[in-house]
Amino acid sequence: MRQELHGMPDRPSAAARVFVILMFAAFVAPFVPLVVASFSFRWHWPDLLPTRWLWNVRDETPFPVGWDYLLSPVSRLGSAFANTVAIGLVVAALALMTGVPAAYVLARYDFRAKGVAEFFLLLPIIVPQVSIGIGMLLLFMRVGLFRTYPGIVLAHLVPALPYAIRILTAMFQNLDPGYEEVARTLGADRLARLRHVTLPLIAAGLATAGLFAFLISTNIFLLTFLISGGRIATLPTMLFSHIGSGGPLDATTAGLVLIVSVPGLLFLFIADRITGSGLSLATAPAGSRAKEDR
Amino acid sequence: MTGRARRRIAILAGLAPAAVVLLALFVGPLVVALAHSLGHAPIYRVTEFPTLRYYAAILASSRFRVSLAYTFYYAIVPTLLSTIVGTLLALAMRRPVRGSRLLVFFFRLPVVVPYLVGAGMVVALFANGGLLARALFALDLIESTGDFPRILFSSGGWGIMLAYLFKQIPFTFVIVSSALAAEDVELEQVARTLGASPLRALWHVIVPRTIPAIISASLLVFAFNFQTYEIPYLLGATFPNTVPVEALRVFNLIDVRRRPEAMAYLIVITLFSGVVMFLYLRAYRKWERSKGRV
Numbered sequence: 343m344r345q346e347l348h349g350m351p352d353r354p355s356a357a358a359r360v361f362v363i364l365m366f367a368a369f370v371a372p373f374v375p376l377v378v379a380s381f382s383f384r385w386h387w388p389d390l391l392p393t394r395w396l397w398n399v400r401d402e403t404p405f406p407v408g409w410d411y412l413l414s415p416v417s418r419l420g421s422a423f424a425n426t427v428a429i430g431l432v433v434a435a436l437a438l439m440t441g442v443p444a445a446y447v448l449a450r451y452d453f454r455a456k457g458v459a460e461f462f463l464l465l466p467i468i469v470p471q472v473s474i475g476i477g478m479l480l481l482f483m484r485v486g487l488f489r490t491y492p493g494i495v496l497a498h499l500v501p502a503l504p505y506a507i508r509i510l511t512a513m514f515q516n517l518d519p520g521y522e523e524v525a526r527t528l529g530a531d532r533l534a535r536l537r538h539v540t541l542p543l544i545a546a547g548l549a550t551a552g553l554f555a556f557l558i559s560t561n562i563f564l565l566t567f568l569i570s571g572g573r574i575a576t577l578p579t580m581l582f583s584h585i586g587s588g589g590p591l592d593a594t595t596a597g598l599v600l601i602v603s604v605p606g607l608l609f610l611f612i613a614d615r616i617t618g619s620g621l622s623l624a625t626a627p628a629g630s631r632a633k634e635d636r
Numbered sequence: 637m638t639g640r641a642r643r644r645i646a647i648l649a650g651l652a653p654a655a656v657v658l659l660a661l662f663v664g665p666l667v668v669a670l671a672h673s674l675g676h677a678p679i680y681r682v683t684e685f686p687t688l689r690y691y692a693a694i695l696a697s698s699r700f701r702v703s704l705a706y707t708f709y710y711a712i713v714p715t716l717l718s719t720i721v722g723t724l725l726a727l728a729m730r731r732p733v734r735g736s737r738l739l740v741f742f743f744r745l746p747v748v749v750p751y752l753v754g755a756g757m758v759v760a761l762f763a764n765g766g767l768l769a770r771a772l773f774a775l776d777l778i779e780s781t782g783d784f785p786r787i788l789f790s791s792g793g794w795g796i797m798l799a800y801l802f803k804q805i806p807f808t809f810v811i812v813s814s815a816l817a818a819e820d821v822e823l824e825q826v827a828r829t830l831g832a833s834p835l836r837a838l839w840h841v842i843v844p845r846t847i848p849a850i851i852s853a854s855l856l857v858f859a860f861n862f863q864t865y866e867i868p869y870l871l872g873a874t875f876p877n878t879v880p881v882e883a884l885r886v887f888n889l890i891d892v893r894r895r896p897e898a899m900a901y902l903i904v905i906t907l908f909s910g911v912v913m914f915l916y917l918r919a920y921r922k923w924e925r926s927k928g929r930v
Contacts, residue, residue, distance in 0.1 A: 354733060361724065362739065365805070372757040372761060387769075443654070444650055451650075467856070469910075474661075476669060560750075564865045581752045585756055591767070595756060614741075
């Protein structure tokens with residue numbers, strides 16, 4: 343008690359520590375068997391560890407297995423990875439291009455239909471994606487977007503754009519118009535103000551919104567599955583077919599699960615760089631809304 | 637041009653690109669689904685518009701009612717569990733200690749990977765030939781894979797729900813943590829210094845701060861669980877399974893004239909999840925008002 347009166351912060355209780363450690367184990371430990379499985383060649387029931395490993399059989403098998411298979415052109419992992427990243431980048435660019443003006447208006451203007459506009463922007467997040475996806479499939483068949491890259495990109499925009507707009511709106515709300523005002527009174531023209539004042543101030547917000555759109559796109563399964571008609575593979579659709587067909591500790595599926603986690607890992611590293619905080623996902627929509635509610 | 641007219645044009649021009657994208661890609665597909673479900677699907681020679689025949693048919697079928705019940709069950713249980721556990725985790729980690737940053741990094745990882753990653757882990761750990769079954773065998777607790785309880789591919793749905801929890805406990809943790817600012821934890825400390833017991837300080841200072849975040853996190857989790865396809869498809873039973881799985885099964889039948897039925901499935905779950913969320917938010921508002929917060 344005395345320590346606290348001197349302003350020493352409470353330390354987490356023993357129960358809290360044990361709980362956190364258990365949770366950490368629960369969320370990190372499942373990656374371990376996948377790493378082991380990805381290097382296994384033979385891991386039959388009821389062995390707790392593989393009896394043969396990838397490096398034991400390299401010279402014996404006529405076909406590449408495990409990682410060798412995944413990294414060979416036969417698996418088409420490379421094209422699925424490239425598709426995922428390319429589609430994600432285009433989705434991010436389009437979400438920014440259409441999202442920035444909308445977010446600017448939502449942050450800077452008050453108008454009668456604003457509540458309606460904000461509600462409308464929430465809908466694509468809560469309306470079942472499968473409902474949108476099947477209707478979209480039928481529409482896209484008619485206009486020639488079915489089984490095309492532009493079709494997949496447009497499909498991904500539906501969940502990505504509302505999230506991007508929410509992040510961008512919060513960014514514009516935090517941007518003090520006073521800076522631009524000062525630049526104008528100092529004689530800066532529109533272009534100079536944009537280049538030297540506004541852009542540097544919003545760069546981090548733009549990057550965060552773009553990253554989110556990219557992340558959402560790389561994680562989408564169902565819309566890609568429906569619109570690609572099985573012709574264009576991304577990482578999630580490839581993983582889907584492997585989980586559906588592989589056994590419980592299949593080396594290829596295990597390796598693929600790890601590969602599919604890579605865009606997310608990159609996201610975390612880059613997002614931390616941009617915001618410099620340990621909780622960069624704090625810019626997630628629900629979080630930012632929670633703050634406004636205070 | 638008057639200032640008012642210019643302002644109006646600025647608002648419209650800003651919102652137009654995003655509005656066009658979402659009208660074409662979100663509202664358009666929903667209208668197609670709705671029209672089909674009401675009997676307007678000339679491509680399948682279904683021209684009975686308007687008819688409620690398809691709705692009547694699915695609402696009368698026990699197959700649909702069972703699917704809807706399971707969809708709700710698979711959605712609500714993980715929502716409750718992830719809300720409780722994720723919030724406790726956020727509370728347990730509200731004070732940064734040594735190693736927090738690393739812990740937070742790993743807790744965020746499941747949030748940023750596709751749901752299919754969780755599905756891959758659940759299969760590796762909980763399949764009948766998976767690691768947990770092997771551990772039980774090694775401990776002489778079971779004799780064959782058949783003795784292991786069917787966690788996957790059964791309508792009990794524990795595999796589905798575990799895959800959801802892998803992502804949603806960390807998701808709730810991130811959203812609730814981001815609602816807790818450093819000032820709140822300091823304020824809690826002030827309450828402690830002034831003589832409040834640890835639980836009292838937590839309850840009166842910290843918990844009220846987290847409530848809006850808990851509400852939005854649980855809403856997003858429920859909305860997601862209610863509509864997802866790939867997890868119940870891969871980890872659930874052939875039947876009964878969720879409405880989205882059932883809808884896509886009907887949609888992919890050879891008899892395309894049954895497709896309006898699939899659309900009716902989709903419209904019904906869209907409305908159902910909308911009503912559930914609306915009631916939830918209304919109850920929350922009412923409770924806030926009773927506390928005099930709004």
